[in-house]
Amino acid sequence: MVINDQSTKFAELDRFIDELEISDKSSALIPVLHHAQTLFGYLPQEVQSHIAERLDVSVAKVYGVVSFYTFFTMEPRGRYNVSVCLGTACFVAGAEAVLNEFEKQLGVKSGETTEDFKFSVIPVRCVGACSLAPVVMINDKVYPRVKVSDVTEILAEYKDA
Amino acid sequence: MKRILSFQDLHNLYEDVKEQTDMRLHKLNQAPDFIQLPEHEKDETKVRHVMVCADTGCIASGALSIADVLEETVNRYGLQDKVKVVKTGCFGLCSEGPIVIVHPERIMYTQLKPEHIEEIVKEHLKDGHYVEHLLLGAREGDPVLLFDQVDFFRKQTRVATRNCGIIDPASLEEYISQKGYLALAKVLSEMKPQDVIETIKQSGLRGRGGAGFPAGLKWGFTAQEKDPVKYVCCNADEGDPGAFMDLSLLEGDPHSILEAMAIAGYAIGANLGFIYIRAEYPSAISRLLTSIEEAKKAGLLGENIMGSDFSFDIELRLGAGAFVCGEETALIASVEGNRGEPRNKPPFPAAKGIYGKPTVINNVETFANICPIILNGPEWYKTIGTERSPGTKVFALAGKINNVGLIEVPMGTTLREIIYEIGGGIVDDKQLKAVQTGGPSGGCIPIQHLDTPIDYESLQAIGTMMGSGGMIVLDETTCMVNIAKFYLEFTVEESCGKCTPCRFGNSYLLDIMNKITRGQGEREDLDRLYHLGETIKEASLCGLGQSSPNPVLSTLRYFRDEYLAHVDDKFCPAGECVSLMRYEIVAERCIGCTICAKNCPVQCISGELKEPHVIDQEACIKCGICFEKCPTKAIIKI
Known part of the structure; x- marks a missing residue:
């Protein structure tokens, strides 16, 4: 779902909350946060406050949940998420060196986003494709059996994007 | 599909469809008889089934485009009435993916690319000759004719994964053709809740999530509780990095989990079930949502299942990336919309679970064993496995x-x-x-x-x-020290922070491990690791903390010499710990091609063309690119 206008996003979030079938609204917090992150791309303070008000829970509780789970992010991510799998199979196959190479070439640390918001480097836990270790995903595209020496070539694909 | 209003309806449907998928079952004990191929050709009425694995691993290696090209090519050759292309669950041999299996011949083609499909359709599906160079093992010069005769398949016993790779998981009808929902019908029509619990107890089935608690006992405890509202919960928060069996079961055979949850609901007196699943598994989530919807439409879930007075519904709850949520009490907190922090037990979830109600929580694989036990009986189940761990x-x-x-x-x-x-x-x-x-x-x-x-x-x-x-x-x-450190880094990151031994203890353990892998360790550190590890095990609140030092303690026990090499000799025998190794160029093997120097990201390799090169150890960042690129393997790790 791509909605660009902020107020439309909030309206869509409200619609989602109103249609929830869960009687106890506070237990809907995690599904609502998932939905909000899909809409906004991340969970900035105003979105968290809005959700707190609509679900009748404290902002502290919302922040507590957002900061607990690694899936939720309070920072905007880049257009291309470079997810380097650090599951055991990938680790044994050399994923750490691949991650370091992406960090070096993009000039950011893991979890960070480049200044032009083009790339975010995100270490992820097992994506369930252990037979292709080490695995890197850029958005939905899967790069199997990545070697350090492949990184330049992979990033070149996105040069003009 | 027509709505199923009675047990008889389901049995009638089963009779109608039961032969639909039989052709695809593994025939482990049948002699290889390749003569089938031409005979099959003569029989105009027979349809070939071409199975394409569409599990996460195979999709990542391009299975979906294989399936599309296959459909398109089959149509182009006018074979659409003679060939049925089926997207199925995991065959298990993920490293050979994408895989296609042709039935009834039991021919497996591996490592396929879209450009191979035309050949398979023309040679095999149209003309009836198998394509030798795409067979399993052909690339190693050892082609296998009947895939289920190789050790990989022959030595397995498939109970939980019985339908993976056999049925189309998106088709309820195909699930029913393999006795799907017959176990639920049997339970609802012939068994009292207590009988179901007894059956599971007798089977000896133990929780497949890791700790191995007997599933029947768990069900029994929850059934005894007097509360009128109870829940069933399927733990699909597969957080263990390097494990993907729950994912494959949910993607490859979703209805078997739904059916088993309904059986558990009937046994303990619950009408609602939750599946707590990782948000990182989008394909399994959408597959489950569709399957629940489909089962409800068919009258196999929801109000008055198959016309009985038992009702059972299932909802999904998504995790959000927290390993600790695989622990029961943390999972409960997360389902309720809180930080996934564990709490003390007792009370156990069987007494106070989700929303404070008695709850049975079982792992995906545990549920996957339920229907075969109900259908074949606990005695059958006990013939598999060992006495104390059947199945x-x-x-x-x-x-x-x-x-x-x-x-x-x-x-x-x-x-x-x-x-x-x-x-x-x-x-x-x-x-x-x-x-x-x-x-x-x-x-x-x-x-x-x-x-x-x-x-x-x-x-x-x-x-x-x-x-x-x-x-x-x-x-x-x-390097065993490095792998233990890897797991510890994982635990430190995933520790919820609630109890001190896990939060601080593991960080200290990691500090010591970092010291050792940097070559700054001392003998006393090994004792510190041991004592601190044992203390964390003893004093932590939940299963995560209590088991977190295991990777360190077990490597310390069995690979002490590797630790000693790091500590005493400042040497990593496997050459993995970057601070303890260096790259060097063996002058005799170096041909002076300059490839290493050109690829070095920090320009620390020097030398004249056609002369041996040298690495400046001070400047080298040990990235390993030169090691990988050298055509004569003149660069070595020391």
Whole structure:
């Protein structure tokens, strides 16, 4: 779902909350946060406050949940998420060196986003494709059996994007 | 599909469709008879089934485009009435993906690319000759005619994964053709809730999530509670890095989990079930949502199932990336919309679970065993596996092994059988060093225990655990200190922070491990690791903390010499710890091609063309690119 206008996003979030079938609204917090992150791309303070008000829970509780789970992010991510799998199979196959190479070439640390918001480097836990270790995903595209020496070539694909 | 209003309706439907998928079953004990092919050709009425694995692993290696091209090509050759293309679940042999199996011939084509499809359609599906160079094993010069005759398949016993690779998981009808929902019908029509619990107790089925608690007992405790509202919960928060069996079961056979949850609901007196699943598994989530919807429409879930007075509904709850949520009480907190922090037990979830109500929480694989037990009886189940651990176990085999994939073996199978017979041995014939089981909660099994039969007790006795079933094979190039550090980093990151031993203790353990891998360790550190590790195990609140030092303690127990090498000699025998190794160029082997110098990111390699080159050790960042690029293997790790 791509909605660009902020107020439309909030309206869509409200619609989602109103249609929830869960009687106890506070237990809907995690599904609502998932939905909000899909809409906004991340969970900035105003979105968290809005959700707190609509679900009748404290902002502290919302922040507590957002900061607990690694899936939720309070920072905007880049257009291309470079997810380097650090599951055991990938680790044994050399994923750490691949991650370091992406960090070096993009000039950011893991979890960070480049200044032009083009790339975010995100270490992820097992994506369930252990037979292709080490695995890197850029958005939905899967790069199997990545070697350090492949990184330049992979990033070149996105040069003009 | 027509709505099923009675048990008879379901049995009638089963009779109608039961032969639909039989052709695809593994025929492990049948003699290879390749003569089938021309005979099949003569029979104009027969339809071939072409199975394409559409599980996460195979999709990642391009299975969906294979399926599309296959459909398109079959149509182009006018074979659409003679060939049925089926997208199915995991065959298990993930390292050979994408895979296509043609039935009834039982021919498996592996490592396919879209450009291979035309040949398969024309040669095999149209003209009836198999395509030799695409057969399993053909690339190694050893083509296999009937895939189910190879050790990888022959040595397995598929109970939980019985339908994976056999049916189209998106088709309820195909699930029913393999006796789907017959177990639920049997339970609702012939058994009292107490009988169901007794059956599961007698089968000896133990929780497949890792700890191995008897499932029947759990159900019994929850059934005894007087509360009118109870819940069933399926734990699909597969957090163990390197394990993907729950994912494959949910993607490959979703209805078997739904059916088993409904059976559990009937047994304990619950009308609502939750599946707590990782948000990182989008394909499994959408598959489950569709399957629940479909089952409800067909009258197999929801109000008055198959016309009975039993109603059962299932809702999904998404995780959000927290390993600790695999722990029952943390999972409950997360389902309720809170931070996933565990709490003290008792009260156990059987008494106070989700929303304070009695709750049965079982792992995906545990549920996957329920329907066969109901249909075939507990005695049948006990014939598989060992006395104290009946049944099978699904393992995700990964690491330095040839056949990376998903396997299911009877409990009591030895590691040697798994690695050398099913797994096809170690990559590049390297030396096996250890097998890691149980993920961040488990330990490393050294080669002297290769013949240990795998069950809950024997794994515990050698310092590791079953865990959810991740099995990582490590070879001589893996540093055992580094791998223990890897798991510890994982736990430190995933510790919820609620109790001190886990939060602080593991950070201190990691500090010591970092010191050792940097070459600054001392002898006393090994004692510190041991004592601190034991304390964390003793004093932590939940299963995560209580098991978090296991990777360190087990490697310390079996690979002390590697720790000593790091500490005393400041040397990493496997050459993995970057601070303790360096790259050097062997002058005799160097041809002076300059490839290394051109690729070096920090320009620390110098030398004239056609003269031996030298690495400036001060400037080298040990990235390993030169090591990989050198055409004459003149660069060595020391």
